[in-house]
Amino acid sequence: MQDALLRLRYRYWPDHLLGEILSKRWTETAIPVIVLLIITILLSRAIPGFLSVGGLADTGRQAGEIGFIVLGMALVVIVGGIDLSVGSMFALCDFCALFCLNVLNWPVPAVIVATLACGAALGAVNGLLIGYLRLRAFITTLITLIIYRSAYDLLLFDYSNTIAAAFPDFPSWNFVGGGVVAGVPSVVLVYIVVAVFGHVFLTRLRPGWHVTAIGGSRRSAYNSGIPVRRTIALCYTASGVLTSIGALFFAARLGTVGGDVGVGLEVTVLTATVLGGISLGGGKGSVAKALVGTLIVLFVINGLTTLSVSGGVNRMVLAGVLLVAATIDIRWLKNRTRIISKVYVSPTYHGLAPAASTAPGSGPFAQNDRLRDVTLIGLGRIEAPEDVILDRNDNLYAGSRHGDIMRFLAPDYQEMEVFAHIGGQPLGMAFDRKDNLYVCIGGMGLYRITPERKVEKVTDETNRSLYSVNDDSRLRLADDLDIADDGRIFFSEATIRYEMDEWPVDGLEARGNGRIICYDPNNGTTRTVLRGLKFPNGICIASDGQSILFAETFGCSIKRYWFDGPKTGKVETVIDNLPGYPDNINLASDGNYWLAMVGMRSPALDLAWKMPGFRKRMGKRVPIDEWLFPNINTGCVIKFNERGEVLDSLWDLRGVNHPMITSMREHRGYLYLGGIANNRIGRYKLEGADPGFVQYDRRWGKSK
Numbered sequence: 001m002q003d004a005l006l007r008l009r010y011r012y013w014p015d016h017l018l019g020e021i022l023s024k025r026w027t028e029t030a031i032p033v034i035v036l037l038i039i040t041i042l043l044s045r046a047i048p049g050f051l052s053v054g055g056l057a058d059t060g061r062q063a064g065e066i067g068f069i070v071l072g073m074a075l076v077v078i079v080g081g082i083d084l085s086v087g088s089m090f091a092l093c094d095f096c097a098l099f100c101l102n103v104l105n106w107p108v109p110a111v112i113v114a115t116l117a118c119g120a121a122l123g124a125v126n127g128l129l130i131g132y133l134r135l136r137a138f139i140t141t142l143i144t145l146i147i148y149r150s151a152y153d154l155l156l157f158d159y160s161n162t163i164a165a166a167f168p169d170f171p172s173w174n175f176v177g178g179g180v181v182a183g184v185p186s187v188v189l190v191y192i193v194v195a196v197f198g199h200v201f202l203t204r205l206r207p208g209w210h211v212t213a214i215g216g217s218r219r220s221a222y223n224s225g226i227p228v229r230r231t232i233a234l235c236y237t238a239s240g241v242l243t244s245i246g247a248l249f250f251a252a253r254l255g256t257v258g259g260d261v262g263v264g265l266e267v268t269v270l271t272a273t274v275l276g277g278i279s280l281g282g283g284k285g286s287v288a289k290a291l292v293g294t295l296i297v298l299f300v301i302n303g304l305t306t307l308s309v310s311g312g313v314n315r316m317v318l319a320g321v322l323l324v325a326a327t328i329d330i331r332w333l334k335n336r337t338r339i340i341s342k343v344y345v346s347p348t349y350h351g352l353a354p355a356a357s358t359a360p361g362s363g364p365f366a367q368n369d370r371l372r373d374v375t376l377i378g379l380g381r382i383e384a385p386e387d388v389i390l391d392r393n394d395n396l397y398a399g400s401r402h403g404d405i406m407r408f409l410a411p412d413y414q415e416m417e418v419f420a421h422i423g424g425q426p427l428g429m430a431f432d433r434k435d436n437l438y439v440c441i442g443g444m445g446l447y448r449i450t451p452e453r454k455v456e457k458v459t460d461e462t463n464r465s466l467y468s469v470n471d472d473s474r475l476r477l478a479d480d481l482d483i484a485d486d487g488r489i490f491f492s493e494a495t496i497r498y499e500m501d502e503w504p505v506d507g508l509e510a511r512g513n514g515r516i517i518c519y520d521p522n523n524g525t526t527r528t529v530l531r532g533l534k535f536p537n538g539i540c541i542a543s544d545g546q547s548i549l550f551a552e553t554f555g556c557s558i559k560r561y562w563f564d565g566p567k568t569g570k571v572e573t574v575i576d577n578l579p580g581y582p583d584n585i586n587l588a589s590d591g592n593y594w595l596a597m598v599g600m601r602s603p604a605l606d607l608a609w610k611m612p613g614f615r616k617r618m619g620k621r622v623p624i625d626e627w628l629f630p631n632i633n634t635g636c637v638i639k640f641n642e643r644g645e646v647l648d649s650l651w652d653l654r655g656v657n658h659p660m661i662t663s664m665r666e667h668r669g670y671l672y673l674g675g676i677a678n679n680r681i682g683r684y685k686l687e688g689a690d691p692g693f694v695q696y697d698r699r700w701g702k703s704k
Helices: 001-010 015-023 025-045 053-078 086-103 108-132 137-165 171-178 188-203 206-216 217-224 227-256 265-276 287-306 310-342 500-510 603-609 612-621
Strands: 375-377 388-390 394-398 404-408 416-421 425-431 437-442 445-449 455-457 476-481 487-494 514-520 526-531 536-541 545-550 557-564 571-575 580-587 593-598 637-639 647-652 663-668 671-676 681-685
Touching: 001 500, 015 025, 015 265, 015 310, 025 287, 053 188, 053 206, 053 227, 053 265, 053 287, 086 108, 086 137, 086 227, 086 265, 108 171, 171 188, 171 227, 188 206, 188 227, 206 217, 206 227, 265 287, 287 310, 287 394, 375 545, 388 425, 388 663, 388 671, 394 425, 394 603, 404 425, 404 545, 416 455, 425 487, 437 487, 445 476, 445 514, 476 580, 514 536, 514 545, 536 557, 536 593, 557 580, 580 663, 593 663, 593 671, 603 612, 637 671
Parallel strands: 425 476, 476 536, 536 580
Antiparallel strands: 375 681, 388 394, 394 404, 404 416, 425 437, 437 445, 437 476, 445 455, 476 487, 487 514, 514 526, 536 545, 545 557, 557 571, 580 593, 593 637, 637 647, 663 671, 671 681
8 A cells, every 4th residue: 555655656746847847947037037927917007008009019119229238238147247338338329320320411221330330349348358358347347337438428518419400301210210010119120030049149059158158167168178258258249239239229219319328227237137037157048038137127117117206216126126136046046956956856666576586496597607607808908898799790899988889800809999989988789781880879869880980970869749848859868779671770768867977867766767769761750659668778679570679677677569560559568577677688599589687686676666765865865886776796698588488597696707788699609798887798609509690680690
């Protein structure tokens, strides 16, 4: 009864979903969005017509003008700086636009270019001082604020009357200031275009990643080869350009160069930036956050103005909101991270079938020491050969943790060479009929090495499941594979939540985070065919050519999935009481299958699988190298058939030659052994095996 309640509690209580939701970047904006909704509701109730079409159009124009400046400030803050001179730059750019139009009588296109150039020049001054001369951003922009404002006041004294006396009548200029397209103000349309580009820039383009990296850690970014000084300078220049765009629309809408233009604007913009959730510490931020912050500030200002609150009180309220926002920003980010660390890794109840006996004389699993006399290949010259395979010329291939595919040349396998360098940890491997070697690379996906040793990416993504909180389209831990007769490649992905070096955490959870994926070279598509598996691992095409056998490592079971034929989509259990944790599966010369055991079960760990709370505490309080683990010091390989009958077993009880066996291949009467924790490959002579059988490709059968 207790086990049943535990199973129900950990299956249906969505604590792990809370961790996945909070880990999404958009949750960083959760509080600003809630604040925006509350302010909107309150003001709509207090002010009649606050959300009318006309009111929203006016708000949209103001939001666009200030929004450009907020985008520039956001970019500067993300890169790790601050710009207090935006108000003075805004005033100078406003003056530049009206001076060129009213005094110099330039055409509108030239006015636009001149205003943008003015903003770029003003921003470049900040960029030069802060980026290249490495002056402190706060002090530097405070000084330029004073200088730019002084320059504006001097120019205003000389030309304010001339500008005010002019009444230019340019339809294009009027459209910039007050034009609409399908009821949408022109400034809003331009803002949308710039905002979309900004989003793509920050999230999809390499320069945008550089900006975020510099804001996160300037020294680390420099050590990584990122041009830190140039990037910072360009961010301040871009801030000046964005400020000039806002000033351009402002000038076209109001046509004024009064003494209060831009006064206090830096407080408004900085408040909007922080309210949107952009961290003042740098390294975090988005266009969406900047937009939310802009709307909050504008709604507050417009609401207070409509309620006849004086400008001084407005600025005091904004300053108070800025203080509160900074406090919430720090507390929310800190507590959000703390909550994620508590709930993201969420073990579940995992009851295993009783393990088959391995006592001497107890049956096919009975312990022996038949692997004690294996021949060692490449001892000390290769690291982490997780899988091994042989080609039609009897050469032996294995991956290494350094990201290489190593080849040992037949017949004695003493000469070793780097066959190809991939860069990630090679796991499962398989040859196709054209001698292409397909390899699953942990953290990278499925790759192909041609006979000419050219490395090609086959696929690194699949279809995203509609109900998944995490984006599971990217391949995190492609594991093992086999190739069907029609060329389709079926491969396992052990987990969709964790990376290559985090797989023990997936085992700690024991949730169904794994899946089986099919890549079809005939049309280049990749799709997930089976989900919810507990660390799926080895894969082998069954004898009917319509199904696969796959190992579910943490389920201690072998299952069968039909991808073709009358049973398409069906899954059945072949073995569910293995005494260890299964890994790779490969064909034997007699039509049966070899299975590697990556570790052996123990009563203590079997009990811990049924105690999620214990495993969660263990994961938080105990170093990972002291967790309860399977017995990886004993090597074991078994032979079984498709009916689930275990026919034979090979053990290395002392773990001297081959502990933690992760793969094996039968080839010309020998069994070749690989292990991800080993520094050698084993070669074991099989008694009575067919010496003509080659484990190169199941469709080739025996060599000719």
